[in-house]
Amino acid sequence: MKYFYLLLFAFLWTLPGNAQIRVYQAFKDTRVINSHSIETTPRRKMDIRIGHRFGDFAGARGGWQSFYGLENAEDVLIGVNYGVSDNLAVGFFRTKGASQLQQLLHGEVKFRIFHQTADNSVPLSLTATSLATVSTMEKSENPESLANFDKFSHRMSYHAQLLLARKFSDRFTLQLMGGYVHRNQVASNDENGLLHLGAATRVQLTKVFGLIVDFAYPISSLRNADNGYYPPLGIGLEIETGGHVFQLNLTNATGLMETDYIPNTRTNWGDGEYRIGFTISRLFNL
């Protein structure tokens, strides 16, 4: 492990200073659809975020009876992100929670390790994120329930990941990511730790509209269709109006945060279990 740190340090040491022109706006927002993007909230700016995932659009629970899912809310997020510096942001969010653990509070730290530069001396951008989640729901007396919190730590789950991206042109960005989710409390036949890989992209259609896609793949023999789990996949339209970013998306993920949607997506595009979602981001100067 120490060799990894030595290599990482040596690599960072060779990176150019701030004098080189950086490539900005690989993504318009700090999140793509479900996943983070490499972007961080700029220094001294506060990003108020509201996210929503409606019910299944089609399938057994969707269609006309639920007005294509619009009458249900799988998950709702409200929170704030703050740019401590141009490379470091902290966030605090509340989500309803879309799995057994609900009423979730999330603390998040995001750090931009290096920027892609215009002269390609640094061809990629790298960002690290970490997230801690606590469920504030009432303790269940049912010993089979995940909410039967024997200890406070059973309420906790964590996520960390690295995101690597390149903005190939004004129109196209590709991001790869890999991360790890750890849940302190899981079912007896489940596993606490879960690695995942993923990808995201943005295709800018016009100055205002962009097409965004993201995908996460949990690496686990337990997370497969036979067990009723599906990789979260989202596709959306991103609308930037100067200060506001509005995303309208379709995804099979029900949860909004990594500790929720990566281990717990049990809805399948093929069965019509995708949903309309949106995220509104509004930046304020502080």
Next chain:
Amino acid sequence: MRKKWLSAILPIMALPLFINLVAPQDREAPQITADTPVWDILTFLGEPTPNHQSKDAVKGASPEQGETLVTTGFASKPSGGKTGKQSKHFVCTSCHNIQKEDPDLSKADPQARLEYARDNGLPFLQATTLHGAVNRTSFYNGDYEKKYGELVKPARNDLREAIQLCAVECAQGRKLKDWELESILQYMWTLELKLADLSLTEEEMAELKQKVAAHKQGKDDETLNWLKARYLQGSPASFTKPPENRGTGYGLTGNPDNGQLIYDLSCKHCHENKRYSFFQLDDSPMTFKYLKNHIGRYSHASIYQVIRYGQQPLYGKRSYMPQYTQEKMTDQQLEDLRSYIELKAK
């Protein structure tokens, strides 16, 4: 006897002292060189000192503090620690240069200023440079009364009031504390005009030298007026409207090369990488297409609308764009900008 002698001799002894106090004195004439401050000559020739002379006695004030306030919005408190940012949205240099920005200070010529900005690596901005601000006698001139109403009145002939108006209204920030205000003023005094800024010919310098050497006392109005005519006493400001028909514009043929200068030195100064704005501008074809498609509209996404009217600060979103007056961007330059945008959008 002794007292009588003293009462006679003392007034006689005090007489030279009295004469020395009340009689006009010959002052030392300032050296006339390129580095001579214009105010040194003005005061020598009898011009009263301006009311915006900085007050040295204000605790914590210094030109260095003023410079950091002007360029970063922060300073070090006299009691220690760092101040809060003066404005969340802007710093003085968002809209003001701190260098000379006109080749000829006696007139407001936007095209000459644009070329001077290009040659000297300066942005081309809405507000007047702080260089030489202490040499001006009026502020928020012309049509700024239409924008700020009664607020302009105390600021028009008082630089301190003008700075405060700029801090609170233009920058949408907090009012400056006394030591901050004096610091900015002291910094501005480091930017005062020197003779070199007036671009005087050798003959004019020699003539000025003669006049200064010949001046003994009183006010030399002729030389004062001659010198003051070499730079504007205030920046004129004429608000002007977008063209009636946004589609056809002002009916002038645009020069895209000149338009590129405006785009690079003006638009991108604030909008590149969202430096002072939430709206991003860059050199991508998508951006130019967006701007082109909105030229003909009656919204702030039209360059005509936003440049001539600017934007108003809204509650909760107090970052806004100040407009360009006719003296800061001509109709021709606006058409040049349009032609550049249309060229790049193809």
